[in-house]
Each structure stands twice: as structure tokens, then as C-alpha cells.
Amino acid sequence: MSRLSDALAHGEFVVTGEVAPPRGTDLSAMTATMALLGPHCHALNITDNQGASLHLSSLAASRVAREMGFEPIFQQTCRDRNRLALQSDLMAAWTLGLENVLMVTGDDPRSGDHPQAKPVFDIDSTQLLRVAAGMNEGHDMLGRPLKGGTGFFLGAAMFPEAEPWDVQLERARAKVEAGARFFQTQAIFDIDKLARAVEAMHEVGAKVIAGVLLLRSPRAIDFINERLAGLMVPDAIAQRIRRAADPVAAAVELATEQVIAMKEVADGVHIMPLGLTEAVPQILDQAGVGL
Amino acid sequence: MIITRPREWERIRDDLDQIGARAVFIMGCGQCATVAHTGGEEEVLRTTALLERDGRKVTGWAVGEVTCHLGGTRLDARKHADEIAASDAILVLACGAGVQTMADAVAKPVYPGLESVFLGNVVRHGVFEERCQMCGECVLDKTAGICPVTTCPKGLLNGPCGGMWDGKCEVLRDRECVHVKIRRRLAEQGRPVPGVLPPKDYSKKLKPGSVNVRESRAGGGGR
Numbered sequence: 001m002s003r004l005s006d007a008l009a010h011g012e013f014v015v016t017g018e019v020a021p022p023r024g025t026d027l028s029a030m031t032a033t034m035a036l037l038g039p040h041c042h043a044l045n046i047t048d049n050q051g052a053s054l055h056l057s058s059l060a061a062s063r064v065a066r067e068m069g070f071e072p073i074f075q076q077t078c079r080d081r082n083r084l085a086l087q088s089d090l091m092a093a094w095t096l097g098l099e100n101v102l103m104v105t106g107d108d109p110r111s112g113d114h115p116q117a118k119p120v121f122d123i124d125s126t127q128l129l130r131v132a133a134g135m136n137e138g139h140d141m142l143g144r145p146l147k148g149g150t151g152f153f154l155g156a157a158m159f160p161e162a163e164p165w166d167v168q169l170e171r172a173r174a175k176v177e178a179g180a181r182f183f184q185t186q187a188i189f190d191i192d193k194l195a196r197a198v199e200a201m202h203e204v205g206a207k208v209i210a211g212v213l214l215l216r217s218p219r220a221i222d223f224i225n226e227r228l229a230g231l232m233v234p235d236a237i238a239q240r241i242r243r244a245a246d247p248v249a250a251a252v253e254l255a256t257e258q259v260i261a262m263k264e265v266a267d268g269v270h271i272m273p274l275g276l277t278e279a280v281p282q283i284l285d286q287a288g289v290g291l
Numbered sequence: 292m293i294i295t296r297p298r299e300w301e302r303i304r305d306d307l308d309q310i311g312a313r314a315v316f317i318m319g320c321g322q323c324a325t326v327a328h329t330g331g332e333e334e335v336l337r338t339t340a341l342l343e344r345d346g347r348k349v350t351g352w353a354v355g356e357v358t359c360h361l362g363g364t365r366l367d368a369r370k371h372a373d374e375i376a377a378s379d380a381i382l383v384l385a386c387g388a389g390v391q392t393m394a395d396a397v398a399k400p401v402y403p404g405l406e407s408v409f410l411g412n413v414v415r416h417g418v419f420e421e422r423c424q425m426c427g428e429c430v431l432d433k434t435a436g437i438c439p440v441t442t443c444p445k446g447l448l449n450g451p452c453g454g455m456w457d458g459k460c461e462v463l464r465d466r467e468c469v470h471v472k473i474r475r476r477l478a479e480q481g482r483p484v485p486g487v488l489p490p491k492d493y494s495k496k497l498k499p500g501s502v503n504v505r506e507s508r509a510g511g512g513g514r
């Protein structure tokens with residue numbers, strides 16, 4: 001059983017961190033990030049061609065994390081693979097010892113570094129959750145038995161701040177029905193909206209790990225507002241970083257406050273360091289969370 | 292209707308240069324390409340001028356009534372047999388189906404003069420939008436008459452995706468998210484939310500499609 005699912009089941013406040021595989025085969029920067037984040041986290045998310053841009057596969061990078069003694073959350077997007085490849089990679093993941101999977105739709109290729117690519121989206125993330133739940137029961141998506149199934153702890157993404165909430169809520173419930181047991185959210189700045197989402201998901205028996213984005217600099221904020229799908233840093237928060245004499249110190253302070261607030265509401269935090277990995281241990285330590 | 296747009300002239304020029312074509316016959320189309328302003332009489336005449344500017348001779352032209360109709364196009368080819376015989380190549384201002392019909396109807400080399408882009412709705416005169424990709428397994432019954440396969444940029448059957456913000460689409464930010472729109476219309480009409488739609492059956496859309504109504508009068512049949 002995965003450590004993440006175990007900790008969540010026991011009501012522990014969990015910490016996950018996000019790691020992007022390299023654009024190339026040199027693993028040194030990635031393993032350095034893992035070595036920094038890993039000891040403090042219950043699990044590390046390994047992204048899948050994030051931003052619709054070319055990276056080493058999440059499958060291989062997740063295995064690296066595991067070999068370093070950390071627990072990966074293997075991320076799978078629906079953008080790059082059809083149903084045969086997705087199922088095949090899920091089986092591969094299980095044989096590689098990857099127990100947690102996060103299913104996401106994936107950004108559209110036209111926003112990435114290969115805008116000429118054919119977007120696959122053969123199945124969507126809700127359908128993919130159902131496929132993986134079926135594999136947990138020992139069969140493929142057509143119901144035919146597999147010689148050896150899987151036992152994944154299945155997660156999905158959610159965006160509690162995006163309106164309209166009624167549509168989001170219905171969608172999140174559908175994901176739980178399809179097999180999701182935990183959610184990881186996009187960056188949250190509004191704790192009330194987080195509380196609303198957590199309450200709704202607890203009703204249907206799913207856990208919510210709240211996203212925290214480290215806002216290292218005014219430039220990072222511009223990048224988020226312009227490039228990250230859907231996401232907008234609220235003005236009041238952006239000003240705190242923009243006006244700070246030491247933006248990094250301000251970012252650390254802000255993130256620490258956010259984690260402390262989330263501790264009262266959510267089942268865990270998901271840290272997206274955005275280039276500020278070295279500050280993560282300090283944030284977690286000051287907030288009193290993490291391993 | 293089938294929406295086409297002009298092919299880059301450099302490509303047409305290179306195509307014709309490759310076989311050293313000095314004399315060209317032009318075939319337009321009286322249906323979609325006329326409505327799209329890409330292959331009607333006016334565009335045929337404009338293309339004539341471009342070919343002549345490049346130093347080629349236009350031996351003749353026709354605007355087929357329905358250029359993708361093999362019988363009709365054969366007839367047109369016979370009517371213009373002399374002009375076609377005098378040409379080195381035929382340039383077709385029609386969709387890819389029209390180009391291939393012409394290529395089947397004559398012995399000369401046939402070249403596309405347009406790019407075929409989508410099956411379009413005429414929103415107003417000269418404004419076309421893609422609303423259907425002819426997937427062979429329509430879900431409009433479940434989605435309040437709004438096609439997610441085509442109008443969600445990711446083609447998701449179940450949405451919205453994580454990029455939706457304030458009801459707007461992540462990819463086309465000036466547009467409403469299709470899945471929000473579907474939910475809204477279902478609610479307005481008092482219809483139930485369909486639940487998770489299952490993965491599409493792409494075997495319903497294997498290439499190349501073919502339908503023979505003579506063999507399947509009872510409906511259904513073909514793909």
C-alpha cells in the first residue's frame with residue numbers, strides 16, 4: 001500500500017512536491033531537486049510532458065524517484081497517448097513499483113513547444129480514471145481479464161477557485177465516482193473556496209491536497225498570469241511580492257502563511273516550487289508540516 | 292458545406308513548375324467553393340490572371356455544378372475535351388474531394404488549387420465555423436445540441452478541463468467553455484445531466500468511409 005494513501009487514511013496532513021523531468025537525458029538537476037524535496041514529502045509528483053513541452057517520460061523519472069527511496073505520484077495526461085498506450089503505460093507503471101497515479105487532461109499542444117503535434121485526447125481524464133479503476137479490479141477497459149492487475153491509489157486534479165463552481169463540483173464528483181480517491185488542486189489563494197471544495201469532497205469520501213505555488217519574483221508572477229492555464233495571482237498577493245525589498249523572503253513568508261492556513265482546512269499541501277526548491281524545507285519546517 | 296481556403300501560390304507554382312506545365316486548364320466548383328469564395332467564377336478568373344502573370348497559358352476553364360460528383364465532372368471534362376487536351380495540367384479550385392473526382396475523370400495531371408479545412412456552418416455570409424467532425428457516433432442528444440468533439444479544442448467528452456476559468460475556455464480564451472455551455476443549456480431546458488460519457492468508438496469512423504444507399508435503403512449501413 002502506498003505511503004501516501006496510508007497517511008491520508010490515518011488523517012495525517014500530507015505534503016507532496018512537484019518535480020519536472022529534464023528536457024534531455026541528464027538526470028542530475030532532477031535528482032538534486034528530488035534529494036532536496038523528497039525527505040520532506042510523503043510523495044513527489046512527476047509531471048508528464050508538462051506545459052505540453054518535451055520532457056523525459058514521467059514513467060522513467062518516477063522510477064528514478066523510487067530508486068532514491070522516495071514515493072512518486074506518476075502523472076498521466078490524456079494528450080499524448082491513445083487508450084492502448086495509456087493502458088500499457090499503466091501496467092508498466094505498476095510493474096515498476098509506482099503505486100500512485102494522478103490523471104490529468106493535459107494542456108493543449110498549441111500552448112507548448114511542439115504546436116505542430118497531433119493532440120490525442122482519445123479518452124479524457126474521467127474516462128481514464130475509470131480505466132485505471134478497472135485495472136485495479138484486474139481487467140482492461142473492455143472488461144477483459146488481465147494476467148495480473150494493478151493496485152493503484154488514484155488521484156485527479158481539481159481547480160476549486162475556478163467558477164462556475166456548480167460545474168466544477170459535478171465534475172469532481174464524477175471523478176470520484178470514476179475512481180479518484182484524492183485530489184491535488186491547482187494553486188489556491190482563496191481559503192474559503194478551498195474549504196468549500198474540501199467539504200464537498202469529504203462528503204463523497206475523497207481527500208484534497210491543496211496546491212501552493214511559490215512566487216519567487218515579479219517575473220514568476222507574470223509567467224503564471226500569462227502562461228499557466230487558467231491561473232491568476234490575485235492583485236493583493238502579487239503586490240506583496242512586487243513591492244518586497246527581498247521577493248524571495250516575501251515568497252517564503254507568504255507560502256508559510258498559506259500552508260498554515262491550509263493545515264486547518266485541507267488534507268495536505270502540494271508544493272510547486274517554480275524554481276525555489278531550496279526554500280521548501282524552511283517553509284515546511286516553519287509551518288510545522290512534512291516528514 | 293466544405294470550407295476551403297486558397298492554397299499558397301508558391302506551392303501551386305512549384306507544383307506546375309515540377310512538370311514544366313506551360314498550359315493549364317482550371318476547374319472550379321459551383322457548390323461549396325463558390326459559397327466560400329474560393330472556387331467560383333470570380334476566383335477562377337483571378338487565378339487565370341495569376342497563371343498568366345507567371346507566363347503560363349490558360350487553355351480554358353469551367354465551374355462544375357458539383358465538382359465532387361463523378362458523373363457531372365466527367366460530362367464537364369467531355370465538354371471541354373479540346374481545352375483539356377491542349378493543357379499540360381489541370382488546376383482544381385475545389386475541395387480535396389473535387390480534386391480527386393477531376394483526377395479520376397481526366398488523364399492529365401491534376402493539382403489542388405485550394406486547401407480543404409473543415410465541414411462548416413455558415414454563421415453569416417462569409418463567416419464559417421466548424422461544428423461537426425462527422426465522428427459517426429453523434430452525442431448531440433446528450434450534450435444539448437452542442438458538439439464537444441468539435442467545439443471543445445481538446446475534444447473532451449467530459450469536461451471542463453482544469454484550465455477553465457470564469458466559464459471561459461483555456462485554449463480559446465475569448466470563448467465560453469463548451470462544457471459550461473452544455474451544462475447551462477441542459478439546465479435551461481430542464482434536461483438531466485448525462486453523467487460520464489463513455490470513450491468514443493473510433494471503429495465507427497475508420498478510413499476511408501463509404502456508404503451505399505442502394506444496398507442499405509433501410510437506413511444504417513456504411514460508415
Ligand code: SF4
Binds near residue numbers: 424426430440
Ligand atoms: S458528436 Fe459532434 S462530431 Fe460527432 S456527429 Fe455529432 S456533431 Fe458531428
Ligand code: SF4
Binds near residue numbers: 469
Ligand atoms: S476550457 Fe472547456 S472548452 Fe476549453 S479546452 Fe477546456 S474543456 Fe474544452
